[in-house]
Amino acid sequence: MTETRHVPSAPTRVQSLASGATISAHRHDEHQIVYAASGVLAITTDAGSWVAPATRAIWVPAGTVHAHQAHGPLELHLVGLPASANPLGLREPTVLAVAPLLRELILAYTRDPDTDSPERKRLRAVLLDQLRAAPQQPVHLPAPRDPRLRAVCDILRADPADTSTLAALGRRVGAGERTLGRLFRSDLGMTFPQWRTQLRLAHALVLLAERTPVTTVAHRCGWASASAFIDVFRQAFGHTPGAHRP
Structure with a gap:
């Protein structure tokens, strides 16, 4: 800023x-x-x-x-x-x-x-x-400081539905899987799967606020099915995506 x-x-x-x-x-x-x-x-x-x-x-x-x-x-x-x-x-x-x-x-x-x-x-x-x-x-969603980690996070922010493994993402940014895994824990205080889930949930909230259908939200955010998305959403927020709608 x-x-x-x-x-x-x-x-x-x-x-x-x-x-x-x-x-x-x-x-x-x-x-x-x-x-x-x-x-x-x-x-x-x-x-x-x-x-x-x-x-x-x-x-x-x-x-x-x-x-x-x-x-x-x-x-x-x-x-x-x-x-x-x-x-x-x-x-x-x-x-x-x-x-x-x-x-x-x-x-x-x-x-x-x-x-x-x-x-x-x-x-x-x-x-x-x-x-x-x-x-x-x-x-x-904490902000990464390391440039390699920032590059990985930027890739996933641009497409939360990207299902690439951390190893595959590492090859795209020139960093090893172990190095990135360590950076997620030290720089962001969470594991790679935890950060990606937080990113997807945040993106899902935005899409739901725009009245995007639940099934579409699930696919745009990288869940394999609407039911899988609903389960994770309920665990995070205490209610289903349908009940969340503004």
């Missing part, structure tokens, strides 16, 4: 974004919870990208340079928190599961952000309690 806007306060508000719209790279001096009540939100930093459907929110710590992109029409709910209020103790962007109660708390808190009533303060306290209890969900 070359140009970065500095927006000192992290706003609390509701914002609509058209499908494909972006918010350019910026940073706040405060923490922010970013939640898409509809559509799929992608947040990108120098460390990688995070993808969140309506069952997930993204915690963005103070000072993090980040950009947003909407997949599908996005109803974006933003909650700003002082840098001193870090209920999760997290220093990196993190995807959090949003249970029905937490969803309603976020919607209610962002609906009327300009009031400072006792009721609103109690609402914020409950919201923070629910955030502390929210499970972390690793829908994250």
Whole structure:
């Protein structure tokens, strides 16, 4: 990211974004919870990208340079928190599961952000309690640093349905299978199959937000069958791709 806007306060508000719209790279001096009540939100930093459907929110710590992109029409709910209020103790962007109660708390808190009533303060306290209890969900694609690993990741980002083995990909970028396997673990903190599954799930969320049929999503993302895709999707998100549709 070359140009970065500095927006000192992290706003609390509701914002609509058209499908494909972006918010350019910026940073706040405060923490922010970013939640898409509809559509799929992608947040990108120098460390990688995070993808969140309506069952997930993204915690963005103070000072993090980040950009947003909407997949599908996005109803974006933003909650700003002082840098001193870090209920999760997290220093990196993190995807959090949003249970029905937490969803309603976020919607209610962002609906009327300009009031400072006792009721609103109690609402914020409950919201923070629910955030502390929210499970972390690793829908994250870390950014590779090694140029050989970056080349492999770029090949698969261009075509998530590519079923090439790591050895075959290594021949294309001039690196051995063992070297690449070690780089995936040391550079990205996951194995090659784990990273490829995360990539495919992230791509599937985007396609589903664009109302692509489930069978088509499965094939475009590299699963051998729709049933195999549905099983992996359910394990990752707790519901089927059909139930996920915006």
